[in-house]
Amino acid sequence: MATQRILDFLATRRPNGPCLVVDLDVVRDNFHAFEKALPDSRIYYAVKANPAPEILRLLASLGSSFDTASVAEIEMAMDAGATPDRISFGNTIKKERDVARAYELGIRLFAVDCVEEVEKIARAAPGARVFCRVLTDGEGAEWPLSRKFGCVPAMAIDVLRYAKKLGLDAYGVSFHVGSQQTDLSAWDRALEDAKHVFATLAEEGITLRMVNMGGGFPTRYLKDVPAAQAYGQAIFEALRKHFGNRIPETIIEPGRGMVGNAGVIKSEVVLISKKADNDNVRWVYLDIGKFGGLAETMDEAIRYPIVTPHDGDAVAPCVLAGPTCDSADVMYEKTPYALPLSLTIGDEVLIEGTGAYTTTYASVAFNGFEPLRSYVI
16 A cells, blocks of 8 residues: 555655655556446546645546536646546535536536526526436445435436426436445446436436446455456446446546555654553554544544554554544544554554545644645655
């Protein structure tokens, strides 16, 4: 996970304080792996995962498209060299003035999941293409996205029918099987719902043309995950099963799977203590926590691999916590983390698999700690 390039950078630059280092060579390899695994799908990188300009420029140069959640992200993608036809406004919750600004910038592809959002787009982006997000159960995902986005398939049919009535291009459906999805069959269940929406609207003369299969592609943390090729095979088989020889255009939106394993956070042990003399669990406090970029440890959903200078020594369970004066700033307590007994104050540790959803989750200045610094090499 920590490539030699990252280790060399840390050894020579010796950056002070916690920081993320991302290796662009890994991002490039991941992009090519997705291309190979799903050659007929267009790749829309989920900018929210890590919007570092260097990453966006690399992906734009490789031919990637971009899934954006805001006008700011649209502008970032365009600054990196992406043309408007390679950008989707994929957030289903948009201010009407932001829709209008995106339309002004040339964006013509928008996500919806209700008739109210369709009405905004019809007013602010006339004639644009829309795709409706369908709810999934998120079963098998370590970071499910179950209730906030999407609607049931029956409502999706109504939403797309209404979009057509208001002069929009009813383009397709989308779904997201949940972030860090390790169940290869998850896409099969979602594609079955997508096919139902396609078939019902086709009977009314509304021909949908695209399925946005979302993200969910995992990165390796403590457990092995299937390779991109395995996902590609499972998804293609599900497409053939439900759509036969009339497979629609498809889009995928990798975020974590594109950049997660490309980044490593360097951190320092600030304190090791116990709460009682007879306590057999140590508390290990790092100079980074939930508010410094490790928000995905919420509910201990994502368990990052941690490399210490004492790996190989005897280990014991620890509660792992961050440095801030907030009792919620504890990463792993329900399931303590095994760390070497020889770990000591001042040791540097590497938190691997942190290329996605870290820098942009970091607070601006909670407790006076600066946002997580990032280096892209």
